[in-house]
Amino acid sequence: MxxxxxxxxxxxxxxxxxxxxxxxxxxxxxxxxxxxxxxxxxxxxxxxxxxxxxxxxxxxxxxxxxxxxxxxxxxxxxxxxxxxxxxxxxxxxxxxxxxxxxxxxxxxxxxxxxxxxxxxxxxxxxxxxxxxxxxxxxxxxxxxxxxxxxTVEEYLLGLINIIDELSRLAMNSVTLGDNELAVQISSFIKDLHAGFQVLNLKNDILRKRVDSIKYAVKKVEDVVYDLSLRNLIPAKAASE
Amino acid sequence: MSGFKRDRQGNAKKFDGPKPAPKPKSIVRNACTPLFEHLRDELDEHHDRRDRIGKASRDITALSKKIIFSLQRVRKIDDELPQEIQADIDLRLAEIAKLLASIAPEVQNINRLRYARSLVCLEELVEALTFAHYVKTQTLIDHDELSRIVEDLARQGAASEDVAMPDASEDAAQKPSQAAELPTVSITDDDYLYGVFDLTGEMMRFATTASALTGKMASGDSAAADDAPRTIVEDMHDLGSFFEMLPLRSGNRVAWEKKLEVMRQSVHKVEKLGYDRVVRGSERPAGWVPDLSSTDQPEGLE
Incomplete structure (x- = not known):
């Protein structure tokens, strides 16, 4: 058989x-x-x-x-x-x-x-x-x-998540009269943006998300620009 | 501390912020940079390894497909494959063995599933090996036996590598080559199941060509003492029911159901072949060859 x-x-x-x-x-x-x-x-x-x-x-x-x-x-x-x-x-x-x-x-x-x-x-x-x-x-x-x-990726993706939130906060903090916070956020987001440029990214989800950081940078820079134009940047933050 | 920065008036600047005020345009260093540099190294290691595995994987896939093509030139189920086909397969397997050995150290433990997607070649390899086993024995090789074959392949590959180029081994991990301790590549349940799914397609092709060219349904050796040897039609039905009876995999339902559908079609095609053989086959005189092979079998043979 x-x-x-x-x-x-x-x-x-x-x-x-x-x-x-x-x-x-x-x-x-x-x-x-x-x-x-x-x-x-x-x-x-x-x-x-x-x-x-x-x-x-x-x-x-x-x-x-x-x-x-x-x-x-x-x-x-x-x-x-x-x-x-x-x-x-x-x-x-x-x-x-x-x-x-x-x-x-x-x-x-x-x-x-x-x-x-x-x-x-x-x-x-x-x-x-x-x-x-x-x-x-x-x-x-x-x-x-x-x-x-x-994982490293989870940490980095988590970090990118807060960038969006902070760029929103930059605007809202100005509304609440806390211009210093907006300047701090701006410098932090720019630091992070520079940091992410250090990475060698592949064409994957991380790359896609990192690409989105520049919009947050633009948003906070606009806020800081508006403030500086009107001389609203607090002295302490300006010296940083 | 070599000195301090001065502002326009020449007064020393207080330097307490996270980054220097005049930013150099090229590489901006700041508080976050060391953190990111560390993470970059981690990511690079991962990407490089994935690339290496991916390359080997593509080669293994190509070689496995060639094995399958060779096997499709076989016309009957028999313990002994035709010599030139066996030689061809052995050659390709030796190459696959080397490739497996080269990636084996990279896919140990946690990394096995981390790079599972880069290792799709294993599905193809399972397909080739199960098909070879079927053509020889008319049975479905089980998971454990198949895993052993693949593990042996990886070990052989490592051994031959050492002999061929003793000092050119790429991985330091390979050097302490204690034969049994060599890392191997494991076959997951998914590799096995999806490979066997593809096997049904190959069996369908095999059944079609074999019945067209030999005028008989591929079946086991009649020397197996049964009055009517089991044919490939029954085997396909067995495989079909096998998959239908397995519980639905909750992991990747879409892929699973797609494979299931393709398999059903293959079963139906072979079924039709079996029917044709029974109904029309008996009307054909022995040695009658259908149109498919008319090029190498002149009409006048009848």
């Missing part, structure tokens, strides 16, 4: 694997959904910076930090679960959400939040990828082992 075309054991083996895969995805979806809720809330609170004068930032950022705490907790949960499986198999499911979570932390810190005893928060503080990893207490840029981590 010739062997059959397909070994029945092969079918069972593959079927089991596909079923496992499906249940992993379901569980991941739940965690990512939870993260989504926390990120959306935090982003919502952060959107109030556009109508909040700088003197009231501490209260607002306190609320943002509450949201970030929840994000951190959920990322921890995600990290624990996802580390059981090959990272790049499911990474695409959460990468957007992680980028958004990183953005909220970066923006909060830049505005003067996320301070600690050793390092008090201050405006214009840019958290590095290492800071972000430490904050979420997950590894970064892992190469030697296969576990959950935050």
């Amino acid at each position: 010739a062997p059959p075309m397909i070994d029945p054991a092969l079918f069972d083996q593959l079927k089991t694997k596909i079923e496992e895969d499906t249940s992993v995805r379901k569980e991941l979806d739940q965690i990512i959904d939870e993260l989504n809720q926390h990120v959306a809330y935090t982003q919502g609170v952060l959107s109030r910076i556009h109508s909040t004068p700088r003197s009231k930032y501490p209260v607002l950022l306190g609320q943002v930090e509450e949201g970030i705490k929840k994000e951190v907790a959920t990322v921890g949960k995600l990290s624990e679960f996802a580390s059981k499986y090959p990272y790049y198999k499911y990474n695409y499911k959460w990468t957007r959400m992680i980028q958004d979570a990183i953005s909220t932390v970066l923006l909060c810190a830049w505005l003067g939040g996320m301070g600690s005893e050793s390092q008090p928060g201050e405006v214009c503080r840019l958290l590095t990828l290492d800071d972000i990893g430490a904050l979420f207490s997950v590894p970064i840029n892992l190469k030697d082992r296969d576990a959950f981590h935050i």
